[in-house]
Amino acid sequence: MPMPGLAGGRHGAEELRPLVETVYTALADGARDRGGAMPAGGPEGVAARLAQAVGDVLPRGGTGEREALYTLTHALAEGSADPAEPLCAAHLHCPPLALAAAADLAASALNPSMDSWDQAPAASELEARLTTALAALVFPDLPAPDALVTTGGTESNQLALLLARERAAGGPRVQTVCGANAHHSVLRAAWLLGLPSPVVLDTPAGVLDPAVLDAALDELPSRALIVATAGTTDAGAIDPLPEVAKVAARHRAELHVDAAYGGPLLFSRREAAKLDGLQSAVSVTLDLHKLGWQPVAAGLLAVPDGTALRPLDHRADYLNAQDDTDAGMPDLLGRSLRTTRRPDILKIAVTLRALGRDGMAALVDAVCDLAAVLAAKVDQHPRLTLYGPPAISTVLFRPAGATDEDVAELRRRLMYEGRAVLGRARAGGRLWLKATLLNPRLRPEDLDALLALAAGPPHTTGTTEGSTAS
Numbered sequence: 001m002p003m004p005g006l007a008g009g010r011h012g013a014e015e016l017r018p019l020v021e022t023v024y025t026a027l028a029d030g031a032r033d034r035g036g037a038m039p040a041g042g043p044e045g046v047a048a049r050l051a052q053a054v055g056d057v058l059p060r061g062g063t064g065e066r067e068a069l070y071t072l073t074h075a076l077a078e079g080s081a082d083p084a085e086p087l088c089a090a091h092l093h094c095p096p097l098a099l100a101a102a103a104d105l106a107a108s109a110l111n112p113s114m115d116s117w118d119q120a121p122a123a124s125e126l127e128a129r130l131t132t133a134l135a136a137l138v139f140p141d142l143p144a145p146d147a148l149v150t151t152g153g154t155e156s157n158q159l160a161l162l163l164a165r166e167r168a169a170g171g172p173r174v175q176t177v178c179g180a181n182a183h184h185s186v187l188r189a190a191w192l193l194g195l196p197s198p199v200v201l202d203t204p205a206g207v208l209d210p211a212v213l214d215a216a217l218d219e220l221p222s223r224a225l226i227v228a229t230a231g232t233t234d235a236g237a238i239d240p241l242p243e244v245a246k247v248a249a250r251h252r253a254e255l256h257v258d259a260a261y262g263g264p265l266l267f268s269r270r271e272a273a274k275l276d277g278l279q280s281a282v283s284v285t286l287d288l289h290k291l292g293w294q295p296v297a298a299g300l301l302a303v304p305d306g307t308a309l310r311p312l313d314h315r316a317d318y319l320n321a322q323d324d325t326d327a328g329m330p331d332l333l334g335r336s337l338r339t340t341r342r343p344d345i346l347k348i349a350v351t352l353r354a355l356g357r358d359g360m361a362a363l364v365d366a367v368c369d370l371a372a373v374l375a376a377k378v379d380q381h382p383r384l385t386l387y388g389p390p391a392i393s394t395v396l397f398r399p400a401g402a403t404d405e406d407v408a409e410l411r412r413r414l415m416y417e418g419r420a421v422l423g424r425a426r427a428g429g430r431l432w433l434k435a436t437l438l439n440p441r442l443r444p445e446d447l448d449a450l451l452a453l454a455a456g457p458p459h460t461t462g463t464t465e466g467s468t469a470s
């Protein structure tokens with residue numbers, strides 16, 4: 001077998017070109033062979049088809065570049081839950097822009113590693129410039145905001161709790177206080193960092209109640225970190241940030257805002273006011289692999305002043321020797337708890353340059369509009385019940401009169417038949433189907449098709465109005 005080609009260097013592009021052609025073909029064939037939101041057959045059917053297509057995953061002799069690339073890419077595409085398909089709308093799992101995926105190919109080919117300047121000279125400079133600019137979007141009135149690039153909301157929330165723990169070093173331990181609507185990663189972060197288990201406040205209305213928060217803080221002897229959510233994972237609800245910030249100030253508590261989902265509303269002139277109050281936070285989690293149309297991973301943690309990140313400073317002689325730093329070489333090790341790190345900033349920078357803030361705003365507005373349309377259609381539908389008006393782009397609904405078991409069963413059936421991928425969310429004591437709309441290219445007909453699947457055929461004896469499968 002010939003020596004495999006390298007992706008970088010002067011000849012890298014010529015090595016890549018035919019392989020990328022193979023990838024295009026495999027992606028197109030795979031999407032065609034899948035024919036919808038998700039492969040039919042459920043876990044068993046998918047496992048059987050994958051075993052059939054792939055066979056021995058660790059063969060003694062290789063099958064060659066083109067065969068392996070085609071076979072596995074095709075198998076993955078054919079077996080994907082593809083968020084670019086109109087009826088795949090379960091999670092905060094976005095259809096990435098082709099542009100961002102293309103930029104990610106370049107990142108892979110060049111493979112800068114963001115742990116030392118001598119592995120990523122321009123990439124680290126690009127990251128420094130863009131993280132500063134994105135932090136300024138969150139904290140526009142401050143002189144030196146900064147942001148770290150993370151693998152996503154989970155890592156950002158972990159870092160936020162870590163920084164809070166370190167700010168409190170030497171005093172009483174930080175007590176995290178969050179709503180029952182907070183992301184599970186907040187609980188895990190406290191556990192991982194050896195902090196007391198978070199105080200979890202009931203959120204029957206889906207969002208933190210400032211009066212309940214106020215009362216809970218009255219009871220707390222120790223220093224508190226409030227975690228508010230701007231865009232809950234289940235319903236896309238936004239905690240009342242200005243009121244929460246006031247309560248935090250009254251108790252001298254710190255506020256971290258998990259805006260993993262809602263953060264990119266900041267791009268939109270129309271939607272940004274939903275995040276008023278964000279500026280009071282000591283740290284803000286944002287994910288651009290949700291409402292930012294980036295391939296995974298594209299997380300950020302923004303802080304109002306870069307000095308807040310000092311606790312992450314760390315030395316390793318082979319990466320940031322003191323004399324190198326003294327001589328002016330950028331020190332990257334304090335920009336993450338990871339060491340080797342992908343240049344996720346490239347795809348983000350390419351996207352923001354190509355679209356501009358206005359282009360991002362148009363995408364954000366488009367999915368918010370789609371959610372409003374879907375909610376209105378559900379509300380008018382004779383056989384569906386709407387949970388409530390969407391705050392961002394998530395719509396919860398259920399067949400009228402269904403039990404929770406019916407809802408869970410319907411979701412699994414639509415998935416296993418490969419017809420639609422919807423999420424599930426518990427709210428107001430009941431189980432709902434969840435449509436998380438992140439595809440700005442959906443058409444009204446797609447929404448009708450989704451509702452027709454959820455509602456089922458009209459009852460023959462029932463009302464004659466209502467939607468039919470289109």
Ligand SMILES: *Cc1c(COP(=O)(O)O)cnc(C)c1O
Nearest residue numbers: 152153154155183233258260261
């Ligand atoms: C998705 C999400 C997270 C976790 O982010 P990952 O990128 O999946 O690690 C955290 N918080 C909220 C509110 C989220 O929606």
